[in-house]
Amino acid sequence: MLTNRRDVLKRSALIAGLMLESLGYIKSAGAYQQKAFDAKSVLELYKSLGLSMPTESKLITLTTPEIAENGAVVQVAANTSIANISRWIFMVEKNPVPLIATFNITEDITPAITLRCKFAQTSDLIAVAQLSDGKVFYAKREVKVTLGGCGG
Amino acid sequence: MSDPMRIRLQSQAGLTTVKVLMSHEMESGQRRDEDGKIVPIWNIQDVSASLNGRVVMTAEWGGGVSKNPFLQFVIKGTKSGDKVSISWRDSRGDSRTDEALVA
Numbered sequence: 001m002l003t004n005r006r007d008v009l010k011r012s013a014l015i016a017g018l019m020l021e022s023l024g025y026i027k028s029a030g031a032y033q034q035k036a037f038d039a040k041s042v043l044e045l046y047k048s049l050g051l052s053m054p055t056e057s058k059l060i061t062l063t064t065p066e067i068a069e070n071g072a073v074v075q076v077a078a079n080t081s082i083a084n085i086s087r088w089i090f091m092v093e094k095n096p097v098p099l100i101a102t103f104n105i106t107e108d109i110t111p112a113i114t115l116r117c118k119f120a121q122t123s124d125l126i127a128v129a130q131l132s133d134g135k136v137f138y139a140k141r142e143v144k145v146t147l148g149g150c151g152g
Numbered sequence: 153m154s155d156p157m158r159i160r161l162q163s164q165a166g167l168t169t170v171k172v173l174m175s176h177e178m179e180s181g182q183r184r185d186e187d188g189k190i191v192p193i194w195n196i197q198d199v200s201a202s203l204n205g206r207v208v209m210t211a212e213w214g215g216g217v218s219k220n221p222f223l224q225f226v227i228k229g230t231k232s233g234d235k236v237s238i239s240w241r242d243s244r245g246d247s248r249t250d251e252a253l254v255a
Contacts (some may be wrong), residue, residue, distance in 0.1 A: 101214065
């Protein structure tokens with residue numbers, strides 16, 4: 001029961017916050033793949049991006065530090081000699097939100113992409129290459145993190 | 153209005169390496185403040201790069217990209233005087249576009 005004024009105020013502030021949040025969600029739900037960024041596991045993520053299970057490929061090269069002292073800033077790079085790549089999907093397997101970024105690759109750029117991302121804990125970086133014919137390949141590489149980059 | 157991006161271009165034999173440093177908080181939506189409340193997510197969601205006005209790369213980012221994001225990629229078939237422009241839009245609807253010329 002909400003008996004005193006303080007509780008009522010707290011509750012209405014919470015409701016107002018929820019309403020704002022849902023408005024923000026509607027605003028950002030255009031082309032942006034909110035669902036993929038809500039996925040909590042790699043499997044869920046593949047499903048929400050409409051990908052088939054990727055096969056591991058030696059033709060994808062990942063450059064990551066072996067040990068990252070600060071998980072908040074980890075520089076990772078992906079490149080591949082596979083032709084006709086149309087999209088990169090970068091994920092950190094054990095992050096609360098595994099999807100980091102997707103890059104649409106046109107023929108005007110090379111497949112080499114470098115990005116700094118957050119690691120909540122020691123985890124594999126997984127880079128998935130989607131080809132223009134729909135085939136998907138991946139490579140993964142572990143980064144040991146001594147200080148996490150998400151949360152308190 | 154947010155701070156300008158720093159864009160550095162290095163060209164060699166028609167390939168231009170683009171290094172971009174953006175100024176953004178990139179709040180992950182996972183962090184809690186002193187009162188234990190989750191700090192709402194605030195991140196760059198869409199990024200696009202173009203060469204002389206033609207889009208060459210687009211990206212979608214989540215809260216897992218580091219604060220003050222660094223991005224590097226390579227544009228093919230560039231020549232001196234070409235204009236590279238980078239744009240981003242964040243989850244609050246703010247956006248920013250900056251440009252640099254190939255040397």
